[in-house]
Amino acid sequence: MSATIIILGATGDLTARYLLPAIGQLVERDLLDQDVRLVGVADDDHDDASFRAHVEASLTDHAPKVAAEARAAVVGRSSYVRGDVTDPATLTAALAEHGGSPDPVVLYLALPHVLFLRVISALGQVDRPESLRVVVEKPFGRDLAGARELNAALAEVLDEDQVFRVDHFLAKQTVLNIIGLRFANRVLEPLWSRDQVESIDIVFDETVDAQARAAYFDRSGALRDMVQNHLLQMLTLIAMEPPRSLDPQDLSARKVEVLRAVRTLTRDDVDQHTVRARYTAGTVSRNGDTRQVGAYVDAPGVDPARGIETYTEVTLHLDTPRWQGVPFRLRTGKALGLDRREVVVHFRPLEDSVFPGADANELRLELDPDQMWLSVNINGMGDPFDLETVAMGIELPRQAPTPYGQLILAILDGDTRLSARAHEAEEAWRIVEPILAGWADGASPLVEYAAGSDGPPSAVRAPTEVSEALPAAEQS
Numbered sequence: 214m215s216a217t218i219i220i221l222g223a224t225g226d227l228t229a230r231y232l233l234p235a236i237g238q239l240v241e242r243d244l245l246d247q248d249v250r251l252v253g254v255a256d257d258d259h260d261d262a263s264f265r266a267h268v269e270a271s272l273t274d275h276a277p278k279v280a281a282e283a284r285a286a287v288v289g290r291s292s293y294v295r296g297d298v299t300d301p302a303t304l305t306a307a308l309a310e311h312g313g314s315p316d317p318v319v320l321y322l323a324l325p326h327v328l329f330l331r332v333i334s335a336l337g338q339v340d341r342p343e344s345l346r347v348v349v350e351k352p353f354g355r356d357l358a359g360a361r362e363l364n365a366a367l368a369e370v371l372d373e374d375q376v377f378r379v380d381h382f383l384a385k386q387t388v389l390n391i392i393g394l395r396f397a398n399r400v401l402e403p404l405w406s407r408d409q410v411e412s413i414d415i416v417f418d419e420t421v422d423a424q425a426r427a428a429y430f431d432r433s434g435a436l437r438d439m440v441q442n443h444l445l446q447m448l449t450l451i452a453m454e455p456p457r458s459l460d461p462q463d464l465s466a467r468k469v470e471v472l473r474a475v476r477t478l479t480r481d482d483v484d485q486h487t488v489r490a491r492y493t494a495g496t497v498s499r500n501g502d503t504r505q506v507g508a509y510v511d512a513p514g515v516d517p518a519r520g521i522e523t524y525t526e527v528t529l530h531l532d533t534p535r536w537q538g539v540p541f542r543l544r545t546g547k548a549l550g551l552d553r554r555e556v557v558v559h560f561r562p563l564e565d566s567v568f569p570g571a572d573a574n575e576l577r578l579e580l581d582p583d584q585m586w587l588s589v590n591i592n593g594m595g596d597p598f599d600l601e602t603v604a605m606g607i608e609l610p611r612q613a614p615t616p617y618g619q620l621i622l623a624i625l626d627g628d629t630r631l632s633a634r635a636h637e638a639e640e641a642w643r644i645v646e647p648i649l650a651g652w653a654d655g656a657s658p659l660v661e662y663a664a665g666s667d668g669p670p671s672a673v674r675a676p677t678e679v680s681e682a683l684p685a686a687e688q689s
C-alpha cells in the first residue's frame with residue numbers, strides 16, 4: 214500500500230520512538246510500499262536534508278533491527294515543512310506534498326494536546342483531500358468539556374470515519390485477543406458473567422519511572438495518562454455484550470454501552486475505592502539491571518504542590534445484569550518493583566466440591582510478553598487425592614508489526630476499530646471526572662510508596678502461585 218504520512222510534531226519523542234520505527238518495520242515487511250511519502254512538520258530549523266538526517270538518526274537509535282534498506286527507503290522518501298502547525302498555510306504546504314495522488318493521506322497529530330483544537334480549526338480553513346485521515350493522539354482533552362469541544366471541532370471539519378483517536382493498547386495483541394477469545398470459542402462466554410466470575414483485575418504496573426517525562430506527566434498523572442484511555446478501553450472489551458458484527462459501529466456501540474454502565478463514583482466511593490500515590494526514592498531492578506530512582510517530587514518539571522499521582526487504583530462497578538456486583542479493579546503505576554501487565558479474571562470458588570478448599574480458577578491475559586493461561590486444579594501427581602494448581606496456557610510470539618505499526622496499517626485501511634470513537638472518549642471522561650473532583654476535594658489522600666516496591670496497599674490480588682506449566686507428556 215502506498216500513502217502520504219504527514220506528521221505534525223515530527224521532531225518530537227513520539228515520532229522518534231514509536232512512529233518512525235513502526236513505519237520502518239512496515240516498509241521492511243512490504244506492508245507499506247517503499248514509495249510511501251513521509252512529510253515531517255515542525256517549527257524546528259530543518260530543511261529536507263537535515264530532517265532526513267534526523268529521521269536516519271531516530272531509526273538508528275530506536276529501530277536498529279529494521280533492515281538498512283528499509284530504513285534508507287524511509288529516509289529517502291522524507292521531506293520537511295517548517296512552520297507553525299496551527300497556521301493554515303503550513304497545513305496547506307504539508308498537504309500539497311501528496312501531489313494529488315488518490316492514495317490515503319494521513320495527518321498525524323503527534324503534538325501536545327493543547328494544540329489539537331487550533332490545528333483542527335486551521336484544518337477547517339484549507340482544501341482537504343478526500344482520502345484524508347486525521348489521527349489524534351492521547352490525551353483526548355483534559356476533561357469531559359474539553360473532549361466534547363474537540364469532538365465538536367472534529368465533526369465540523371471531518372466525517373467520524375476520517376477521525377482516529379488512537380489508543381495503541383487497542384493494537385496490542387493480547388488486547389485484540391480478548392475479542393477472539395470471548396467470541397470465537399464456546400468454552401469461555403458461558404462463564405463470562407457474575408454467576409461464575411467473582412472479580413476482574415486490569416493491571417498495568419511498570420518499572421519505568423516518570424523522571425524523564427515528568428514535565429508532561431506532572432500535568433497528567435496516572436489516572437489521565439493510563440486509566441482514562443488504555444485501561445478503560447481494555448475494560449470495554451472485557452465487559453462488552455457480544456457485538457452484532459465486527460463492524461466499527463457495532464463494536465463501538467457495545468463499548469459505549471459498557472462505559473455508560475459504569476456507576477458514577479460518589480465522593481465516598483472515591484474515598485473508599487480509589488488509591489492515589491506517588492513514589493519516593495528507591496531502587497528499581499529490571500532484568501538484572503538495578504537503578505536508583507529519585508523521588509518523583511524532585512524530578513525536573515514537577516511541582517509537588519500539584520499532588521500528581523504516579524500510581525492509581527480504582528474499583529468500578531457496572532450496572533448491567535451480566536456484571537452486577539462484580540468489582541473491576543483497575544491499577545497502574547510507575548517505578549514499581551515488577552512489570553505486571555495483565556487482565557485477571559478471578560472465577561468464583563467451587564461450592565460443595567469433593568475437594569473442599571480447591572483454589573478458584575483464574576484466567577490471566579498477560580501483555581508484553583504476551584501470554585495467556587488458565588489455572589486449573591489437578592490431582593494426579595504425587596498423592597492422587599492432593600490437589601495441585603497448574604497453568605494451562607500459551608506464550609505468544611513477540612508482536613510484529615508493533616502496536617504502532619498495526620495502528621498505522623489500520624489508519625491507512627480506513628479502519629477505525631483500533632481507535633476510540635467520539636462517544637467512547639466522552640464517556641471515559643464521564644467516569645474519570647468525579648474521581649479527579651473527589652481527589653481535588655481531599656478524598657483518598659495522596660500516599661507514598663518507595664520506588665521499586667509493590668506500591669501502596671492494594672485491593673488487587675497478588676498473582677496465585679501455580680506450577681509453571683504442565684509437565685511434558687512422557688513418550689511411551
Ligand code: BG6
Nearest residue numbers: 351381419421438439443581616
Ligand atoms: C503511554 C503512557 O500511553 O503508554 C505511558 O503515556 C505508558 O505512561 C505507555 O508507559 C505504556 O505503553 P507501552 O506500549 O509503551 O508499554
